[in-house]
Amino acid sequence: MSVATRTVAELAERFALETRGDASRAIEGVATLARAGSSQLAFLANPRYRNQLDACEAGAVVMRAEDAETYVGTALIAKDPYAAFAKIAALFEAREPATPGVHPMAAIDPTAEISPRASIGPFVSVGARSRIEAGAIVGPGCAIGEDCVVGEDCELVARATLVRRVRLGKRVLIHPGAVLGADGFGIAMEHGRWLKVPQLGGVRIGDDCEIGANTTIDRGAMDDTVLEEDVRLDNQIQIGHNVRIGAHTAMAGCSAVAGSATIGRYCLIGGGAGVLGHLEVCDRVVITAMSLVTSAIREPGEYSSGTPLMDNRTWRKNAARFKHLDALARQLGPRSKDSR
């Protein structure tokens, strides 16, 4: 668990950053502004925390040039302190390397192909015709069904499920409890009973995607459900069948996209937000938390729905009026014509 110590000067050189103050300080780890000690590195990106600089005891702080002007301690100057910090912090992350090989308590179908450089943990099952490529780590309790591909250097942390026909690109990271490739929700009513519509497609996940804990991505009805490269999904997200999500889009926890919707590239979907089925959302759209997208979005920009939080008594009064908003507006309508 011991991690090499580096001086501020070494970090500056490695990541092409400028320094202020004593660059010979030794850094052994990272911490928050409020808690970092003299051998730890902190960062300041959100102005909300600027007032913590005064009492900060960090060995060095990554910050913007303008924030460093009045700072008396040692600083690493970055245009984007959060991104710079992300790269530095990775140096101090101690992770045991996974040992290649298949755990004796794994259940591998004879037709599955496991790279000798992959690592398969205990209680993992791998189904017929599935392939686990070099450098992939499949953690304890994962269930991989038939006709799946786990690409090079993917990691399934633990207890993830790929049901069937799920193909992961390279370096895909899947957190515990995620389920990819379950049946899409396809049902048709006939004679008063539901008929199940077979879900014959699969799921395709691009390189460098991340899938959060307990997130679900259904497989397509006929075509595949697709995440393009570098899509980042937080926890408990639901992606319906035949959805397509563009590259570099990020979705926050508990958001959902219904079947056959298409989300563009570089979108940001807020926590708990929803997108109805069969809609198209263009590139570079931001949806704020708990908003519902009910029609296509064709212009980049930020979109919202909902009402503000109020104390419950005030809210009750306003909400009751919302029930009669149309009548209210009608009442006003003709008058307003008069007054113009």
Added chain:
Amino acid sequence: MSVATRTVAELAERFALETRGDASRAIEGVATLARAGSSQLAFLANPRYRNQLDACEAGAVVMRAEDAETYVGTALIAKDPYAAFAKIAALFEAREPATPGVHPMAAIDPTAEISPRASIGPFVSVGARSRIEAGAIVGPGCAIGEDCVVGEDCELVARATLVRRVRLGKRVLIHPGAVLGADGFGIAMEHGRWLKVPQLGGVRIGDDCEIGANTTIDRGAMDDTVLEEDVRLDNQIQIGHNVRIGAHTAMAGCSAVAGSATIGRYCLIGGGAGVLGHLEVCDRVVITAMSLVTSAIREPGEYSSGTPLMDNRTWRKNAARFKHLDALARQLGPRSKDSR
């Protein structure tokens, strides 16, 4: 994985459909209108996709009679093309049959009863006094606790959990990560601390129900939580303790029903919608996505709450006004009396 080829005429006869065009064409599989090739069957149900018919290269398309009038290719005519397609597509679904028997890496309590015609996968645990009936498939990693019944021809795909006192009817399909029979959320405050209320009931799931991935259904406090027959739940749904859901009701992803609520038959609950506890919702109610049901519904029909999506700047202005809607209405109120 090879699937028998069938002619359009054979399909028409089997499912009592009419044909237009060349009924001798051979069909080997299904695909979407946009992608189907000359040996594949597609369907047209949603008018949104009607414009894809012109460029469609499908061997045949299932559609309504009126859509077929101008179609030059081969068509199978159905009143409900989606339902007809569902049945045809099932012919082309290639699934390996599960092998009956208990995997050597399963942990079965000596008092559990496993039908010799059931299939129990690796890393499955079955608790005391539970029974797995003929034709049932319990996939890898499922955990079944005490006093459960998995009825004939049920399928637990993988990594599903039945905690205790969960009884499934016949042909119930449970997707990965679903948890049935966890403790209902019963707590009582006493002397500033929470007391846990024991959850002594169970869960009863009717025949032909489907439970989505990572959906949770708590067991009852004293009586059972009940899903009647043919209830269809999508992914990530939460059903509280002592809820009862009527037959043939379908719920979309991320919706939730709080404890002791009763939902009628043939209801459709939209994605992310919620129903508060102890309420009754009658038969044939439709709740649109992300709406919240806060009082009993006694009339069939469609119900909604929420506000429309807007660009964030416009939304901010309108939302700010919502905080003063009651004052606004009051201001208008007396005037309106004057004007009548």
Added chain:
Amino acid sequence: MSVATRTVAELAERFALETRGDASRAIEGVATLARAGSSQLAFLANPRYRNQLDACEAGAVVMRAEDAETYVGTALIAKDPYAAFAKIAALFEAREPATPGVHPMAAIDPTAEISPRASIGPFVSVGARSRIEAGAIVGPGCAIGEDCVVGEDCELVARATLVRRVRLGKRVLIHPGAVLGADGFGIAMEHGRWLKVPQLGGVRIGDDCEIGANTTIDRGAMDDTVLEEDVRLDNQIQIGHNVRIGAHTAMAGCSAVAGSATIGRYCLIGGGAGVLGHLEVCDRVVITAMSLVTSAIREPGEYSSGTPLMDNRTWRKNAARFKHLDALARQLGPRSKDSR
């Protein structure tokens, strides 16, 4: 499964309650008012169910003194009947004790420390340097990573995951599918691609907490994510990294708290409600179901957002007007000045 029978008088003495009617009646279990038979105990707390007393056949009913005045059957009188019932019902809960020891089909890292008085079920993995303390029960299929602590008398029911650096206090109860300690959702955009921010913190859960099925609690980026003692989380809740939740707070199903927010003590968060990141919510705040907290709350009380449920036709008309609420108010605004 047989449970000792107790008389009403014995129950009254044990829990310091008064009785009305025949205290010699023998009670063998508990049931609802509507279903309890002559040897079962029921309770009445919610006035909604008072009308069930007339037809009630329970051996005895726990209720408030005022409700007992007109009740002809046997009653146990309690100030808080729900709390009293919770304690009595616990007597009648039959649970087989877990057998201490490690199941032969478990995978324990040689550096992990398992108390001889802990019970480790089948298909459980325990990672490097983790410790399972006396009386703890780790049910089938749980995955515990590195550097975790499962405190005395904790119970992980089944298929729960502690990813890494998760420390549970005593008597913590975790339901199936819950994932604690997955990577927080930390990403930074650089040159058009996402950079992953290492998540170096952990999760700390206080004594007597309960974590619902499929709930997720991410580990902190640098500091820990913290639940203080006696926090009660229902199913499918999402807690972001570096969140802190005060003691005795309860959250209902599908609610969520985004990263770095702080929730006070004795709060009640309704089902599906959300709290945005970096906010502070003070003690004794109630958030109603599906409300969104978008700024700090500094006063105890009840808070809400959203609009009431309406039939869809009425809702459409009102919702359309919401899009022009600001214009409507402006129209009214100047006039209102005139009229004052």
